[in-house]
Amino acid sequence: MKLSGFQQWLKDTMGLDASTIGPTIVERAVQRRMAACGRADLGQYWQLLRDSALEQQELIEAVVVPETWFFRDNQAFAALARNYDPLWAATRPAQRLRLLSLPCSTGEEPYTMVMALQDAGFPLERLDVEAIDISERALSKARQGRYGSNSFRGRELEFRERHFEATAEGWQLPKSIRSRVNFSQGNVLDLGFLPGESLYDAIFCRNLLIYFDAQTQLRTVEVLRRLLRPDGLLFVGPSEASLLLSLNFVSAQFPMAFAFRKAPARAVDAPAATASVRAIAAPTQPRAAAPLRKPIAPLRPTPARPAAAAAASVDESLLDQAQTLADNGRLAEALAACRKYLQAHGPSARALYLSGLIDSASGREREAEQHFRKVLYLEPCHEEALMHLALLLETRGDAAGGRVLRTRAERCRGAAAVGRRP
Template sequence: MKLAGFERWLKETMGLDASTIGPTIVDRALRERMAAVGSADLAGYWQALRASPLEQQELIEAVVVPETWFFRDREAFAALAQRFGPGGAGERAPERLRLLSLPCSTGEEPYTMAMAMLDAGLSGERLAIDAFDISERALAKARRAIYGNNSFRGSDLQYRERHFSPVPGGWQLGAAARERVGFRQGNVLDIGFLPGAAVYDAVFCRNLLIYFDPPTQARTVAVLDRLLRPDGLMFVGPAETGLMLSLGFVSAQLPMAFAFRKPGATDAATAGAAVAPARAVKPATAKPATAKPATAAPAPGKRASPPAATGPAATAPRPRTAPPTATAPAADASPLQTAQRAADDGRFDEAIAICQAQLRERGPSVEPLHLLGLVYGAIGQATRAEDSFRKALYLDPAHEETLMHLALLLDAKGDAAGARVLRSRAQRHRKHESRSGDRA
């Protein structure tokens, strides 16, 4: 038995295209599990794997390496609140808002969805979030809802004061947000995954599709399309925007939210949202009351969605040219804001041109270089994406988003050692910022 056989098994079982993460990650996972079960060679481990459903889950767990934190890509959650929150632009909110997070990893994304909607003024009784993942370990942590400093990144942590309480080992999420999310194991590639149609007002499926080959990408998007209401929003990762356009979806024109809608949708709220950029989620004025942790519902026996992942992908297909439907930028918009909006609308050539013009006129700067890296990653130009990210890090070695995106780019081409170095740098910076904040 060779490595390729295990890669085929992972493809058939969880949809993972091993070429997108590099052979070193699969090899590392195999060696780890071989040592755990006492197999001396791949052939022996293959027999152990095929004979044990428990070991199959253990190998999946070893391959899945989640990288997530609260309010990652804030614009997506601001757009969600703007579209569905009380008083939102062009709002036609449903009686009960149903959201889907897939894959949900250790819970940071669906809990952020809950916090964003509660802070926007939506009552908890009107909110229901379903969250799926392939990793039972990740789901167990999500249900526990206690998080360390690695889950809280960036300088704006006001939401932590509103929604969390300090406990031994980290921060415990309050019941107000926790009770809005139901966690389950499930596999989007299973033929019986979530039977029915058009039940979700918004679907978050971010940075999953980049790990699939094109047929599996199309199959997955078809399932999610079936689950999304006609006027709903689909949120994907920045490297997946070209794929969504190529599969017929239309940009929702919410800057840097990477949100899409079904073609031909005539939803007034979505059309109205195209005029104004997504607003930041308005902070609540009082911290929710503390309550005892909710008892987690048992997970059904289905397998889960493929691995949580992030960042630009070297294999992302170049999109077809999108129709010029975007509205004109606001008169007071900065060039970088205009570039961000162009990127969100799928007008990648325009975004690149604006960033390059900014660099020519004003000299090297972190933000346009970072945005260039994201755009180049979205259109599959991995070498240019890496070059842009490295230039940004030369100017600001502690720029956390650039460190993480470049790490994922290196992972995708098989440079696991280089990726670990960058993640270590990001972690050291977070610890330094945390200590600085404590002293302040």
């Protein structure tokens, strides 16, 4: 039995394409599980895996990437609250708002949906949030609703004081918010996944498709299409946006929210199943310059990392302004503000990354690539820049280049986990 057999099993079972997280992660996970079960070689462990559903779940737990935090890519939550506002509720007195967070990981995403809607005045008693993940371990943490500092990133944290209670064990969410979310275990690739379910008004499927190969991405998007109401919103992660455009979804025109709707039937040229997933454009958000009417919170594409935050001594207000402009769809002005900041302060990973996102949103892929490369020159382990660039290269047909960047991201993640530089 070879390691590749385990990689294939993970791909067939949960969709994980080992090359997206790096084969050494899978190798280490298998070795850890072998040691935990007292199996001396791969063959013995394979036998156990085949016969034991419990061990199958353990191996899955060992490879999942549960990375998440509150208000991650927060324009998505602003767009959700803007679309489903109190007026929406008032004009549909008999309708409940049904939302799905898939995958929900440790719960930060579905709880953020509830907080964003509550802040916007939506009647919470009319809200149902389903939250699903393959990881039992992540779900058991989610159900507790208690979080440490890693779940709060960036500098806009006033929501924590408003919604959480500080306890000796961490920040605790109240029952009024926890009770709106129903957590359950599920695998999006299971044939019977959410059968006959009433449709959802909005689905958040963020930062899952990046771990799948083209065929599995296609299969997953078809599941999401089946579960989404005809007028519903589908939110994906920043580096997954271009995939949706190639699969009969259209931008919902919420700047930087990475939100999509099903394409109207007349706009469909070819059936989704025939679309070539690898023929997708670089990870760009379509031109989405329509201004946001009432932004709830500014875009924070790059959460301040503790070390970087401590080192930042320059005045960040110009960059904050650039982010607000970008949030409001004023992309040209946002880019101009980034340039001004860079001229005044010299190279800055945050300014360059925001410039790359704006280029990406405006369809300027070459410029986006240059900006992301500059970010990596300054911060070699900037994960978002690594993932954006990997997808840019892959969609241009440079699979080897993409692989190099993904492997680098994996090394960085591993190094961060043990607290050293890669």
